[in-house]
Amino acid sequence: MRLKGKVGIVTGSGSGIGRGIALAMAKEGANIAIVDINEEKAKSTLQEINQYTEGMLFIKDISKKEYIEEIISEVVGKFGKLDILVNNAHASKQALFKETTMELFDLSFNTGFYPTFYFMKAAYPELKKSKGKVINFASGAGISGQPTQASYAAAKEAIRGITRVAANEWGPEGINVNIIAPIALTEGVKQWRQSASELYEQMINNIPLRRLGDPEQDIGRTAVFLASDDSDYITGQTIMVDGGSIKIY
Template sequence: MRLQGKVAIITGSASGIGRGIALAMAKEGAHIAVVDINEEKGQETLKELNELTESMLFIKDISKPESVTEIVQAVVAKFGKLDILVNNAHASRQALFADTTMDMIDLSFGTGFYPTFHFMQAAYPELKKTKGKVINFASGAGLDGQPTQASYAAAKEAIRAISRVAANEWGPEGINVNLISPIALTPGVEAWKQSAPDMYEAMINRIPLRRLGDPEGDIGRTAVFLASDDANYITGQTIMVDGGSIKLR
């Protein structure tokens, strides 16, 4: 129970990678605030979490900057503190670089970069009290410059940039800030697998470990490690949980 009694906010945790992280952390004893725009899926995840341990919370994220402080305050009011912030939520649309529009840029930054930025600022006073952990999300789309991913890659690299700044500034106060860059079999990828099996197989063959990560068993367990005392001497790092697809130097 490496996270026994810890309190975590996990954005985008109604499904996919966020849900996997929530389940992994709950099984290690953490209290989870499920923050997601999808209330139906969020309540389903909350029910799963409450079957593992009591005292979980769902908060609907309406994706407005002013709501972020209210979310942090609501979590602290219920649990008394905040130890872990996981900024997972992000939405984007794919297009060739020449066809990328400002609406696409605004969507990616509005659902990914800006919420990450605002949550970090709002959570900082509480994380300072608990010497807490921040886990943000990078992507191979930005690290490798994947085609059709201009808006997503830009937002993800911007998140990496502010994470490194925060790691330097907040390190003396005992706050760790790290990133996970995942490849995972999410519901969306599962649907794509069914509709384009040849393309899916080709992608698998480019991954050295020849499989996609499990949202809970691979991505979630990595998040548990980064949120635990075992990772107290790690900060400002991008952890590649991608089956060996990208090797950082």
């Protein structure tokens, strides 16, 4: 129960990696606010959370800035504090670089970068009180420059940039700010595996550990570590939870 008594917000937690993180944290004792745009999936995650701790539910489009301060306020109003902020939500579409449009950049930045930025700003006063933890998300697509991922890679690398700045500025106040860059077997990847089995096998063969990460056991447990006291001397870092696919320093 490494997170017993802690309060966290996890965006994009109706499914996939966000759901895995929310469940892993709840099983370690944290009360979790679920934030997602898909009501059915978010309610399913909430039901599971409530088997272990107490959850809250927000069906909000966080590309709309006005909802973010409202979410922070309601979480603190209910639980009295905020210890953990996980900025996981992000939507994007693939396109060749020469075919990438401003609309694709707007989608990626408005659902990923800007919500991360605004959540961090809104949560800062509470995180300062609790000496809390921020966990943001990057991607190997940005680090390696994956083809067809220009808008996604740009937003993810921008998130890495502000994470390092916040780590430097907020470190003296006891706030840790880190990044997870994952590869995970999400619902979308499972569907893709069925339609592109050969490409899927090629991807697996390029991962030294020869498998994709489990959203809860691999990605979620890493998030638990970064949210716990065990990571108190780690900040500003990108943690590659990708089976060894990318080695950075």
